[in-house]
Amino acid sequence: MGEGVKRDGDARRERWREHRAARRAEFVEAALKALDEHGPDLAMEHVAAAAGVTKPVLYRHFTDKADLFVALGQRGTEILFERLIPAINREEAPVPRIRKSLDAFFSVIEDHPNLYRMLARKAFNGRPVDSDPVREDKEMIAAALTSLLGDYMRALGLDSGAAEPWAYSIVGMVQTTGEWWLDRRSMTRDALVEYLTTIIWSAIDGFLRQHDIQIDPDKPIEINKVVQLRRAR
Amino acid sequence: MGEGVKRDGDARRERWREHRAARRAEFVEAALKALDEHGPDLAMEHVAAAAGVTKPVLYRHFTDKADLFVALGQRGTEILFERLIPAINREEAPVPRIRKSLDAFFSVIEDHPNLYRMLARKAFNGRPVDSDPVREDKEMIAAALTSLLGDYMRALGLDSGAAEPWAYSIVGMVQTTGEWWLDRRSMTRDALVEYLTTIIWSAIDGFLRQHDIQIDPDKPIEINKVVQLRRAR
DNA sequence: GGTAACTGTTACTTCAGGTAACACTAAAGG
DNA sequence: CCTTTAGTGTTACCTGAAGTAACAGTTACC
Incomplete structure (x- = not known):
C-alpha cells in the first residue's frame, strides 16, 4: 500500500526523539546550576553558558523562556x-x-x-x-x-x-x-x-x-x- | 543665630512637597487605570500615557519601576x-x-x-x-x-x-x-x-x-x- | 556518498526600562 | 522687574535581555 513514501524514518526517528529529550534534560540541569550561581534571576544566556553552548542552541530545544520555565x-x-x-x-x-x-x-x-x-x-x-x-x-x-x-x-x-x-x-x-x-x-x-x-x-x-x-x-x-x-x- | 544662611525656602518648600506627594498619588491612580485597561502586565509607558504625559515625567516622580510598584x-x-x-x-x-x-x-x-x-x-x-x-x-x-x-x-x-x-x-x-x-x-x-x-x-x-x-x-x-x-x- | 537531523557559531532585531538634553512656566522675593 | 527655584513637558537616545537569521560543520544510517 502506501509504502515507501516516507520510509526509513522509524528506527532513526526514535533514537533522535530520545536524544532530544536527553538534551532538554541536560539544559534543565544547566539551568539549575545557573540558578545556584547567579541567583533566582535566570538569564537565558547564563543557562546556555552553563550548558557550554550559546543561546541559539538552547532555543532549538526550548521555544522560549516560558518553555524552559515550565x-x-x-x-x-x-x-x-x-x-x-x-x-x-x-x-x-x-x-x-x-x-x-x-x-x-x-x-x-x-x-x-x-x-x-x-x-x-x-x-x-x-x-x-x-x-x-x-x-x-x-x-x-x-x-x-x-x-x-x-x-x-x-x-x-x-x-x-x-x-x-x-x-x-x-x-x-x-x-x-x-x-x-x-x-x-x-x-x-x-x-x-x-x-x-x-x-x-x-x-x-x-x-x-x-x-x-x-x-x-x-x-x-x-x-x-x-x-x-x-x-x- | 544661624539665621539667613539658607532662608526663604521653608514656606515654599512645604508647598512643593505636598505637590509632589499629590503628583505621585496621581500616577498611582493612573497605574490603577492602566492595570484595568491592559491587564496585570503593567508597562511604564502605559502608566505615563494614562496620566496624560510621557515617560520621563513619570520617572521624575518614581526613580524606578520598583518604586512605582512599592x-x-x-x-x-x-x-x-x-x-x-x-x-x-x-x-x-x-x-x-x-x-x-x-x-x-x-x-x-x-x-x-x-x-x-x-x-x-x-x-x-x-x-x-x-x-x-x-x-x-x-x-x-x-x-x-x-x-x-x-x-x-x-x-x-x-x-x-x-x-x-x-x-x-x-x-x-x-x-x-x-x-x-x-x-x-x-x-x-x-x-x-x-x-x-x-x-x-x-x-x-x-x-x-x-x-x-x-x-x-x-x-x-x-x-x-x-x-x-x-x-x- | 548523500541526506536527515542534528551540532554549533556570530551577528542581528525587538522591545521595555531608563536617561540626556533641551525648551518652557509659575511664583517667591530681592 | 527680573532672577532663582522647582517644577512642567518634549523628542531622541542608550541598554540589556529575549529571541532570530543565516551560515558552517558533523554524524550515522541506508
Missing part, C-alpha cells in the same frame, strides 16, 4: 514528589504523617532555595509574563491533595466540596511560610515543621470534632487513603 | 485595610469576625483583580526583579496578624512563638486561595468565604482544645483584642 517547574515537582510521596503515603498515624510530609517539603526547598524562589516568584525577568507557567504544577499538587482529602471526607461522610479549598489552603500556607522561612531563617526547620504540623492537625481535628468525629493523632487510621498521582509526563 | 503595594494595602480593619476589629463572636474579615479581603480582590494579580505575581515584566518590593507590605499584614494572635495566645497562656507561623499560614492560605479563586471562579465568594471560615475556625478551635480550652464560636470573647496598625506612612 520544564523547570516540572523538574521541581519531580524533585519534590520524590521525597513527598513516600512521606505522605506512609502507613502511619495522622500527625507523624503530616510532620514527615512537611519536613520533606522544607528539606527540598532548603536544598534548592533558588529554584524554589524562582518558581514561587513567578517572575521571569523577561518580557512575556503571559500566564503563569508554574500554575499547572501548583494545580497538580493541589489536585493530588484535593483528591486525598476528598477521599477521606467521603469516607467519613462529610461534604467533599470543601476538599479543594482545604487543599489550596494547605498549599498556600506551606508555600508562603516556605518563602518567609527561606528569607529569614528565624527558626530551625524542625521548629517550623512542628508549628505547621500543629496548625494543620488542629485544623483537621477541629473540623472533625465539629462533626462529632474524633481521631487519635497518634494511631494509624483504619481507612487509609493514599495519594494517586496521575503523571502523564 | 507605591502600588502601599495603595493596595491601604485599600485592603480600609475594609479589613473594621471587619477584623468588630466586637463580635470569633466566627462572624473571621467570616467578615475574609469577606472583606475577597471583596477587595474582586474589585481590583488586576492589581491583586500584579502584586501576587511579584512579576514585573521588567528587568530588575531585585528583591521583592511587595514583601514589605505582606510582612506588615503578617506582622499585624502576628501581634493580634500573639496577644490572644499570651492572654490564654499559650506559646506565643507560634503566632508568627500562624500568621504566615493564614496569610498564605488566603492569598493562594485568592489567586485560585480569581482565576477560576468555580464557586461564589460566599461559598469560598464559608469554607475558609470553617477551616480557620477549625484550626483555632482544634488548637485550643488541645490545650483544654473551649471557646464558643458564636459568643464574643471576653478578653477582646484588636489590631494595632503602626502606619508610619
Whole structure:
C-alpha cells in the first residue's frame, strides 16, 4: 500500500526523539546550576553558558523562556514528589504523617532555595509574563491533595466540596511560610515543621470534632487513603 | 543665630512637597487605570500615557519601576485595610469576625483583580526583579496578624512563638486561595468565604482544645483584642 | 556518498526600562 | 522687574535581555 513514501524514518526517528529529550534534560540541569550561581534571576544566556553552548542552541530545544520555565517547574515537582510521596503515603498515624510530609517539603526547598524562589516568584525577568507557567504544577499538587482529602471526607461522610479549598489552603500556607522561612531563617526547620504540623492537625481535628468525629493523632487510621498521582509526563 | 544662611525656602518648600506627594498619588491612580485597561502586565509607558504625559515625567516622580510598584503595594494595602480593619476589629463572636474579615479581603480582590494579580505575581515584566518590593507590605499584614494572635495566645497562656507561623499560614492560605479563586471562579465568594471560615475556625478551635480550652464560636470573647496598625506612612 | 537531523557559531532585531538634553512656566522675593 | 527655584513637558537616545537569521560543520544510517 502506501509504502515507501516516507520510509526509513522509524528506527532513526526514535533514537533522535530520545536524544532530544536527553538534551532538554541536560539544559534543565544547566539551568539549575545557573540558578545556584547567579541567583533566582535566570538569564537565558547564563543557562546556555552553563550548558557550554550559546543561546541559539538552547532555543532549538526550548521555544522560549516560558518553555524552559515550565520544564523547570516540572523538574521541581519531580524533585519534590520524590521525597513527598513516600512521606505522605506512609502507613502511619495522622500527625507523624503530616510532620514527615512537611519536613520533606522544607528539606527540598532548603536544598534548592533558588529554584524554589524562582518558581514561587513567578517572575521571569523577561518580557512575556503571559500566564503563569508554574500554575499547572501548583494545580497538580493541589489536585493530588484535593483528591486525598476528598477521599477521606467521603469516607467519613462529610461534604467533599470543601476538599479543594482545604487543599489550596494547605498549599498556600506551606508555600508562603516556605518563602518567609527561606528569607529569614528565624527558626530551625524542625521548629517550623512542628508549628505547621500543629496548625494543620488542629485544623483537621477541629473540623472533625465539629462533626462529632474524633481521631487519635497518634494511631494509624483504619481507612487509609493514599495519594494517586496521575503523571502523564 | 544661624539665621539667613539658607532662608526663604521653608514656606515654599512645604508647598512643593505636598505637590509632589499629590503628583505621585496621581500616577498611582493612573497605574490603577492602566492595570484595568491592559491587564496585570503593567508597562511604564502605559502608566505615563494614562496620566496624560510621557515617560520621563513619570520617572521624575518614581526613580524606578520598583518604586512605582512599592507605591502600588502601599495603595493596595491601604485599600485592603480600609475594609479589613473594621471587619477584623468588630466586637463580635470569633466566627462572624473571621467570616467578615475574609469577606472583606475577597471583596477587595474582586474589585481590583488586576492589581491583586500584579502584586501576587511579584512579576514585573521588567528587568530588575531585585528583591521583592511587595514583601514589605505582606510582612506588615503578617506582622499585624502576628501581634493580634500573639496577644490572644499570651492572654490564654499559650506559646506565643507560634503566632508568627500562624500568621504566615493564614496569610498564605488566603492569598493562594485568592489567586485560585480569581482565576477560576468555580464557586461564589460566599461559598469560598464559608469554607475558609470553617477551616480557620477549625484550626483555632482544634488548637485550643488541645490545650483544654473551649471557646464558643458564636459568643464574643471576653478578653477582646484588636489590631494595632503602626502606619508610619 | 548523500541526506536527515542534528551540532554549533556570530551577528542581528525587538522591545521595555531608563536617561540626556533641551525648551518652557509659575511664583517667591530681592 | 527680573532672577532663582522647582517644577512642567518634549523628542531622541542608550541598554540589556529575549529571541532570530543565516551560515558552517558533523554524524550515522541506508
